[in-house]
Amino acid sequence: MKLDDENYQKTAETAALVEAYYDDLEWSHYLLLPKRKMSRLDAIVEPLLTELPDGRTEIAWDDPGPVTVLHWRDVTTAIRTLLYHADIVDDHWGANAYLFCAVAEQQLLKFQSQPVIEQLAAPATVVNTARPIRIAHTLGEQLTYLRERVFP
Template identity: 60%
Template sequence: MKLGDENYRKTPETARLIERHYDDVRWDHILLLPKRQRGRLNAVVSPSIDEHADGTREIVWDESGPITVLYWQDVATAVRAVLQRGDVVDDHWAANAYLFCATVEQHISGFQSQPVIDRMVDPSGVVETVRPIVVSDALDEQLTYLRSRLGL
């Protein structure tokens, strides 16, 4: 998992060390990071990320084999899909799953809450006039994400 560490070049070495330490286990390696770091990841990894037709992303290093690239937002999307299907039988799990999704969306993806968005679009708020420019990309991403989750 990567939240503050942007040294993606050490990923295959880390994978190899884990495999060596636990050699009796079959490993599938996944690099989990915030979506906003995809540009940085693309810039520093070699070989580059392979994007497959099914939407999965993978880096194939010789030392450790393939490492799947997964974004935190992908995890929240999968959890929300389970919640929307109603497959959850445990209310405690569901409550924690909603909290997890909200945490990923707000703190890792940087999505804004409805009251913040309402304040930004209110023309009477002089102090808020600069903020929409700063978060416009995040709001576009947030809108795209929410539309896809609602099937719009």
């Protein structure tokens, strides 16, 4: 899991060390990072990133083996899909899952909360009128995310 540490090259070494320590287990490796970091990852990782047929991205290291790149958006989509389509048996888990998604979406994906969106839809001041222009791209991503990936 990476947020501010952009030394992605050490991911292979870390994964290999974990495998060596827990050598009696079979491993699948994933690198979780914000999507905005993909260009940085692509610029510094050897071998080059490969796009898989299912749309995911993979780093084809020999040791420890392939590492699949996931984004926070993938995690929140999976959790929200589960919450939307499944019968959640544990209310405590469900409440925490919703909270986790909200925090990840607002802090890592930079999505706006419902009250902010309502304020942007009916601006009362010049400052509020100019704000949607600055965050239009993020609002577009947020709308696409909600329409296509979470509630298809």
